[in-house]
Amino acid sequence: MKNDDVAKVLENIADMLAILEKNPFRVRAYLRAASAIRGFPTEVKILLEEGKLKEVRGIGESIALKIQELIEKGSMGYYEELKEKVPPAVLELMEIPHVGPRKAKVLFEELGISTVDELLEAIEKRKLRTLKGFGEKMEKKIKEGILLYRRGKERILLSEALPLAEEVIEKLKGYDEVIKIDKAGSLRRMKETIGDIDILTSTDKPREVIKFFTELPRVSQVLAAGETKGSVVFENGLQIDLRVVSSFSYGAALQYFTGSKEHNIALREIARKKKLKISEYGVFDIKKGRKICGESEEEVYGILGLPWIPPPLREGKGEVEAALKGELPRLVGESDIRGDLHVHSIHSDGSARIEEIVKISEELGYEYVALCDHAQRLKVARGMGLEEIERRAEIIESLNRNSSVKILSGIELNIENDGSLDYLNEVLSQFDFVIASIHWGFDQTKNELTQRILRAMENPYVHGIGHLTGRIIGKREPYPLNLEEIFKRASETETYLEINSFPDRLDLKDEYLKYAKEEYGCKFFLGTDAHGAGQMSYMRYGVATAQRGWLEPDDILNTLPLKKLKESLERKRTKV
DNA sequence: GCCGTTTTCGGCCCGACTGTTTTCAGTCG
Numbered sequence: 274m275k276n277d278d279v280a281k282v283l284e285n286i287a288d289m290l291a292i293l294e295k296n297p298f299r300v301r302a303y304l305r306a307a308s309a310i311r312g313f314p315t316e317v318k319i320l321l322e323e324g325k326l327k328e329v330r331g332i333g334e335s336i337a338l339k340i341q342e343l344i345e346k347g348s349m350g351y352y353e354e355l356k357e358k359v360p361p362a363v364l365e366l367m368e369i370p371h372v373g374p375r376k377a378k379v380l381f382e383e384l385g386i387s388t389v390d391e392l393l394e395a396i397e398k399r400k401l402r403t404l405k406g407f408g409e410k411m412e413k414k415i416k417e418g419i420l421l422y423r424r425g426k427e428r429i430l431l432s433e434a435l436p437l438a439e440e441v442i443e444k445l446k447g448y449d450e451v452i453k454i455d456k457a458g459s460l461r462r463m464k465e466t467i468g469d470i471d472i473l474t475s476t477d478k479p480r481e482v483i484k485f486f487t488e489l490p491r492v493s494q495v496l497a498a499g500e501t502k503g504s505v506v507f508e509n510g511l512q513i514d515l516r517v518v519s520s521f522s523y524g525a526a527l528q529y530f531t532g533s534k535e536h537n538i539a540l541r542e543i544a545r546k547k548k549l550k551i552s553e554y555g556v557f558d559i560k561k562g563r564k565i566c567g568e569s570e571e572e573v574y575g576i577l578g579l580p581w582i583p584p585p586l587r588e589g590k591g592e593v594e595a596a597l598k599g600e601l602p603r604l605v606g607e608s609d610i611r612g613d614l615h616v617h618s619i620h621s622d623g624s625a626r627i628e629e630i631v632k633i634s635e636e637l638g639y640e641y642v643a644l645c646d647h648a649q650r651l652k653v654a655r656g657m658g659l660e661e662i663e664r665r666a667e668i669i670e671s672l673n674r675n676s677s678v679k680i681l682s683g684i685e686l687n688i689e690n691d692g693s694l695d696y697l698n699e700v701l702s703q704f705d706f707v708i709a710s711i712h713w714g715f716d717q718t719k720n721e722l723t724q725r726i727l728r729a730m731e732n733p734y735v736h737g738i739g740h741l742t743g744r745i746i747g748k749r750e751p752y753p754l755n756l757e758e759i760f761k762r763a764s765e766t767e768t769y770l771e772i773n774s775f776p777d778r779l780d781l782k783d784e785y786l787k788y789a790k791e792e793y794g795c796k797f798f799l800g801t802d803a804h805g806a807g808q809m810s811y812m813r814y815g816v817a818t819a820q821r822g823w824l825e826p827d828d829i830l831n832t833l834p835l836k837k838l839k840e841s842l843e844r845k846r847t848k849v
Numbered sequence: 850g851c852c853g854t855t856t857t858c859g860g861c862c863c864g865a866c867t868g869t870t871t872t873c874a875g876t877c878g
Contacts, residue, residue: 298862336851406870
């Protein structure tokens with residue numbers, strides 16, 4: 274059982290307790306425990322063995338014991354008891370935007386609804402509006418919520434798919450008959466959401482490899498096990514397809530199965546002009562009907578007169594043309610990133626102490642890290658008042674004396690409905706790095722929202738705008754903005770736009786990055802928005818997004834060494 | 850249920866917003 278699985282159980286317990294209207298603080302305790310475990314670098318099993326589980330912030334005596342039971346027995350009595358009272362299916366209702374514990378409870382108790390299908394049916398029959406606390410508008414909102422939820426449901430987040438795929442690949446690598454193995458499909462292109470998990474491998478003994486694959490631990494269902502393809506469902510419900518080819522056509526197959534469809538079409542067009550034909554089996558000379566190559570991707574691209582194209586670019590958005598002209602970007606990589614510029618600590622709503630954040634930063638090889646705790650107006654996130662700012666500043670100063678990783682004193686401001694900010698400029702001037710973000714008031718008009726952000730950018734102390742469009746993948750649409758105007762002004766005021774690397778945000782998204790850079794020359798910064806030390810590993814998703822947005826190291830603030838970073842940040846203050 | 854430079858008991862996260870209301874409940878962050 275993985276940490277994320279344990280976290281899921283704790284989250285389910287929290288939801289059940291909420292539906293049962295138990296002490297809200299207890300509900301939150303379970304949520305906090307879940308969040309502490311999700312993304313915790315060490316496996317719970319190891320923590321248990323070392324007796325360190327209770328040392329994790331947010332996990333006390335009671336939850337530690339329950340987790341222990343879950344790990345050792347594979348089930349938890351308390352959880353099973355709760356399931357008797359709250360059918361697990363009801364929890365799914367709470368995944369729908371605008372449906373929380375109270376509405377889920379009413380829906381279940383009054384109308385006997387426990388599935389999304391039943392809910393939709395009740396909406397069609399206009400039954401919801403008859404319930405106390407529901408009305409016509411709510412009915413409509415929930416219906417829209419269901420559509421959004423379903424659309425998000427069809428695809429899974431990259432952050433869910435990637436770790437599982439990597440784990441399976443590691444296991445297969447350990448099997449003797451496996452020669453080569455790689456991710457393929459949208460997973461290899463690092464798309465923000467993934468339809469199927471595709472893995473490609475080469476071997477001389479396909480049947481044996483497929484047998485090994487279908488018999489991996491945690492496989493709950495085998496959908497197919499033939500000569501060229503094995504398909505399984507894992508315990509957590511994720512499906513993985515393994516395709517098996519010979520070594521001779523591995524490169525061609527990898528190219529073909531990585532896609533995208535549009536990219537492959539563009540390649541085939543070039544091939545045709547050269548009297549060649551590309552398929553998953555190789556590159557062929559049409560006239561002679563003979564295979565020319567196909568063992569490596571480099572060969573396939575090379576024979577077309579192209580350099581190898583990095584998978585994140587393979588979306589049919591001009592990469593083939595750029596490659597032909599030798600104008601492919603030198604993409605930013607994880608190793609270019611010198612620090613995380615958006616991390617929350619226990620001084621607002623994060624779960625990690627500054628010491629832990631510094632330690633992880635060291636492990637990641639960073640030069641610096643910016644603590645961007647929430648500002649005072651965001652009470653819900655324990656936004657820092659002036660005293661807390663003072664206290665945090667003292668800790669930062671003392672830690673900075675002996676630390677190789679420099680801690681930047683940052684803040685994530687809240688852009689109010691009128692575009693004003695939490696503190697006076699006098700206070701803002703104390704910070705090394707200032708982000709301003711919208712956290713509420715999403716229902717304003719496009720113009721109002723745009724003006725809000727523009728006003729925040731005009732402030733000489735605001736270095737960056739956080740999660741600009743506010744989307745939550747599968748849960749919340751981006752709010753309407755005049756992006757052209759914002760990009761233009763961001764560039765003019767030298768305000769950096771965040772590439773928020775939290776897996777369900779990835780905001781700005783890849784397409785906007787490319788657009789903002791090409792059309793307006795915008796600059797960006799990468800931040801994980803981590804609320805726990807383990808979440809700092811989300812940087813890879815932000816970097817992938819940057820790559821998919823064609824960004825180079827020079828486009829990104831935190832590829833700069835500390836001194837240059839500080840100079841860049843100083844520029845706006847002295848200029849505006 | 851967790852946690853402690855006020856506390857081992859008694860606090861914890863509360864403001865904005867929407868839709869349902871006519872003074873408030875539920876959701877979201």
